[in-house]
Amino acid sequence: MQIAAVRATPLHLPATVSSASGKTRTTSLSLCLVDVELDDGRIGTGMTAITEEEVVASIVDDVAAHALVGMDPLRHEQVWERLSWLLAPRGQSGYASHAIAAIDLALWDLKGQILGQPCWRLLGGAREQVPVYATFGFAFFDRDELAAAARSWADRGFRRLKMTVGHHALQRRDEPRPLADVIAEDVRRLRAVRDAVGPDVQIFIDANCSLDYMHALALAQRIEDLGIGFFEEPVAQNDVPNLARLRAKTRIPLAAGQNEGLASRFRDLLVAQAVDVVQPNACITGGFTQCQRIAGMAAAFNTQFANGGAWPHHNMHLHAGLANGSLVEYHSVAVECCKLVFDGLPEPRDGMLALPSAPGLGFRPNRERIAELARRPLSRGAGKA
Template sequence: MPAEDTTITRVHATPLFIHTRFDLPGYTRDAALALCLVEVETRGGLVGHGITSITEEEVAAAVVNEVAAHQILGEDALAHERIWDKLYWALTPRGQTGYACHGIAAIDLALWDIKGKALGQPVWRLLGAARPAVPTYVTFGFPAMDRDALADAARHWAGLGITRLKMVVGHRALQRRDGTPILEIIREDLARIRAVRDAVGPQVQLYLDANCSLDALHARWLAQAVGELGIGFFEEPIVENDPRQLALLRSQVQVPLAAGQNEGLLHRFRALVEAESVDVLQPNVAIGGGITQCVKVAGLAAAFNQPIANGGAWTHHNMHLHAGLSNGGLVEYHHLAVLVCEEVFGRLPRPDGTGNIALPEAPGLGFSPDAAAVRELAKRPTSHGRSRA
């Protein structure tokens, strides 16, 4: 047992909207992402940190600060299963998914960080220590990049030894932000995918991610059009990860399908499996209920002999899951998300020349936020432009 008193005495979430700068050959651009940082402290002085994202940072922080924190003060930080269940019944008693699940995920990550520090072990070893390094794919291709910039960026990463690359397609197509017809958007996507394939050759595996931005008709059109381009998987091709439509699409195309990064509760993964909707399940510890739930998703996948992979970014939190479990898979090295994380945590491990990332041996998650940097970042406007002053 740890010598420290692991009773939870403080829980606090800080909403952050973090600006950073891409600087790649042929492409330089300012960018930003929202992030909610959660800190949990114990009576014995141990402090753990977790994050969540792909949501409004202020709402996620309010879930933690105004509701969840009050539920777990006085609990043992090592009792992650008890705390998870308590938060489930406090925040999602009727199986809702959404902001509450984001809050649970961030708290759960902080608790695992504390557990590792209390026991003197990195989280991936506590989970089973299946492998000391994880294979990655690099998400490099974003909508603001034109075809030439995409090709240049792909060549850059391939030149560093990266053999797995992912790019975004169908960006906000169903939102029709600028009135562009969906078919026009995905025709351009097809040209962009071909430009990347021509740039890196057949030896690099390409992955696509539509971020739930397409309907079934246009997802099928694009998936069939890229069938001969060697696509590793097509991630979240259909709005709302509709299990029935995903299953139908899977039967109609040869490109493997993946989904799950945005699913908040285990029953959503069960629905994907039961409908035979996807080839790859993608639990994300920073979004879908933390490590505690994602271990169960991995168990569900193992029971059905279905691979898992990390989608939805946050490499350095998700790599612990995939290194710890015997059925761990690919981890996403999302270039923008990593740059944002490094604004908070400082320099983080990067893929080596073989595309693998070595896991840390430091206790817990192996990295901690720079308190001064967080204070400065917290002063900046929110993602909606509101000042925090």
């Protein structure tokens, strides 16, 4: 039993988001699927996202694939090590981590098929369902739409909700949008959401690394009375010293890590006591193989380990498998994109997502739809709603 071929399919997927008032907004997300095929014809499929999908596909097809042909698919540690030295020999992260993650997930999907077990059981089988939080609140909603959307998700049984703040403020400094004005509007938007859902629904916020320390601190101090569950990626580049400074000055728990590629970055976050929640993403942070190591570090530091960065149907296996697994992000736009690509995705009920019993990841790519989506012109850039 050997790896016979490795193939990547870059996709840029449209998504339509409806507000509670009936208005629709169009956005998009990029992802890259990776198939690992064995000499007996079995195929495992992994994916990565929040990156340049065409670049990752080129890395997989033109560099990684040739190094993996002939290897044993069950020896995922050996494969991971080979890929790490091939793609990141001097500690680079970036695209390398994304490519490794997609291949690693495909191997775990194969491992489950070969052994007749779902991935979450092979990862440890700690629980059969995981709690989810719904990411619902995006910059393209105005304040009233945001509040209405929050009520709608709460009415559907979600007691944990996340919305974006910061709105790429540092990235858009060439526009006449002073950061002070951005966070002032964020305060108003957050108060509207809290008023809409009441005190018993948890609210999380995510700045997507779009604020500097001064404005992240100002925002945190102005919303402490709203009972925010955590403030995700509050500062640019997940800067460890600035995260540690911020954590020392706010009662709001801090979270980070969804886009980090190196396990050592999580060590640095933990040693510096810079975050309350570490958030490796199986589709980005080197797959299940490396995320298990990071979860172990989190356990050793008695720090919460959760999922940030969307793609719940892959990350649910990690958090159901490991004893210290916890929250999984049910990102509404990412889920709609996944429904275009995969069949058999489980739906959450009352804020919980039940794990499948089928072997591997438990859901399969729809090849006909993928072929049609791949024929559409690709738009450059990694979409993130």
